[in-house]
Amino acid sequence: MEFVYSRETFPELGVAEFRDLLVRSTLGERRPVHDPDALESMLRHANLIVTARAGGLLVGISRALSDFSYCTYLSDLAVDLAHQRQGIGKRLVDRTHEIAGRHTLLVLLAAPRAREYYPRIGMIRHDSCWIIPRPDPTT
Numbered sequence: 001m002e003f004v005y006s007r008e009t010f011p012e013l014g015v016a017e018f019r020d021l022l023v024r025s026t027l028g029e030r031r032p033v034h035d036p037d038a039l040e041s042m043l044r045h046a047n048l049i050v051t052a053r054a055g056g057l058l059v060g061i062s063r064a065l066s067d068f069s070y071c072t073y074l075s076d077l078a079v080d081l082a083h084q085r086q087g088i089g090k091r092l093v094d095r096t097h098e099i100a101g102r103h104t105l106l107v108l109l110a111a112p113r114a115r116e117y118y119p120r121i122g123m124i125r126h127d128s129c130w131i132i133p134r135p136d137p138t139t
Contacts, residue, residue, distance in 0.1 A: 001054055001083075001086075002054070003052045003053065003054055003059065003060075003083075003086075003088060003091075004052070004053045004054075005050060005051070005052050005091060005092070005095050006050070006051055006053070007048070007049065007050055007051075007099060008049050008050075008051045009049060010040070010043035010044045010046075010049075011043075013043060013049060013051065013058075015036050015039045015040050015043065017058050018039055018042075018043055018058075018061070019033050019036070019039055020058070021058045021059070021060075021061055021078055021080060022039075022076075022078055024080040024081060024082070025060075025078035025079055025080055025081060026081065026113065027076060027077075027078040027111065030111055031076070042063065042075075042076075043063070045065075046063045046064060046065060046075070047064075047065055047066060048062075048063075048064040048065070048066050048072070048096060048099060048100055049061065049062070049063050049064070050062040050064075050092050050095045050096050050099065051092075052079070052083075052088045052091065052092060054083065058080075059079065059080040059082075059083040059088065060078065060079040060080065060083065060088040060089065060092050061076060061077075061078050061092070062074060062076070062077050062092040062093060062095070062096040063075050063076035063077075064096050064100065066100040066101075066104060067104075068100055068101055068104065069101065069103075069104065070104060070105065071104055071105050071107065072096065072097065072100040072101075072104045072105070072106050072107065073107050073108075074093065074096060074106060074107065074108040077089055077092060077093065077108065077114075079092075089117070089121065090121040093106070093108075093121060093123075106123075107126075108123065109129065109131075
């Protein structure tokens with residue numbers, strides 16, 4: 001199967017299509033897929049989105065924030081479960097880093113299920129990440 005990789009932007013890449021891929025990739029378990037306003041904001045404010053499509057169907061996405069000179073934060077990397085293990089994720093990471101500039105530091109926080117994946121595509125584990133978690137929406 002042939003995959004087409006492209007840089008896309010909101011609103012051409014729509015919320016429904018983004019949501020559908022998140023659900024098909026399992027990343028939807030950790031993203032606000034039931035909040036279309038949040039998903040729209042995620043797309044609207046990302047300044048670097050790279051997609052993979054098969055016959056027009058969105059099968060992969062890399063959503064990032066970059067200053068294109070020093071740092072690129074890859075906030076979402078999602079590949080449809082039906083299309084995993086075909087190199088799509090690696091290609092999305094590579095294309096994102098290429099567009100942002102190879103001179104930038106590429107930073108990614110791994111989803112629990114994906115922790116073992118990133119070393120296999122050449123990423124290096126970093127042991128000093130610090131976060132301020134989002135508030136618990138149930139309290």
